[in-house]
Amino acid sequence: MSGQCELCREDGGETVYRNDKLRVVLVDDANYPGFCRVIWNAHVSEMTDLPPADRSLLMRTVCQVESALREVLQPEKINLASLGNMVPHLHWHLIPRFRDDAHFPNPIWAQPARQTAADVLAARRALLPALRAAIARHAACED
Numbered sequence: 367m368s369g370q371c372e373l374c375r376e377d378g379g380e381t382v383y384r385n386d387k388l389r390v391v392l393v394d395d396a397n398y399p400g401f402c403r404v405i406w407n408a409h410v411s412e413m414t415d416l417p418p419a420d421r422s423l424l425m426r427t428v429c430q431v432e433s434a435l436r437e438v439l440q441p442e443k444i445n446l447a448s449l450g451n452m453v454p455h456l457h458w459h460l461i462p463r464f465r466d467d468a469h470f471p472n473p474i475w476a477q478p479a480r481q482t483a484a485d486v487l488a489a490r491r492a493l494l495p496a497l498r499a500a501i502a503r504h505a506a507c508e509d
């Protein structure tokens with residue numbers, strides 16, 4: 367079962383933070399610089415498969431990454447999503463959203479509404495080193 371799961375086999379992106387329970391990865395998506403996932407390391411499919419302390423740990427990390435995204439990218443909105451219909455291995459998507467992004471105000475999984483200007487995307491990509499540092503700093507924090 368877990369041998370066929372891509373999030374058991376692979377990191378699922380560029381790992382920017384990892385501990386024994388979970389990892390934070392940056393997703394390589396040209397339209398969404400800063401798109402992160404918080405992925406539980408063990409193969410479980412639902413939040414309620416975790417004991418309460420682990421649920422809290424996972425949500426605390428989601429909030430830490432959200433704080434880092436807000437601080438560095440200053441998006442219009444953060445989208446949080448846990449779907450897992452395609453890959454039923456517990457993970458949260460954190461997507462910084464902007465009025466000029468490819469799908470705003472719809473979910474990023476909808477039909478594209480526009481093409482974001484290349485220079486705007488380049489400016490957002492230029493913030494990724496600062497985002498990596500902010501995620502590491504927030505994740506090291508106990509609250």
Ligand SMILES: [Zn+2]
Pocket residue numbers: 368371372373374375408409410454455
């Ligand atoms: Zn898995």
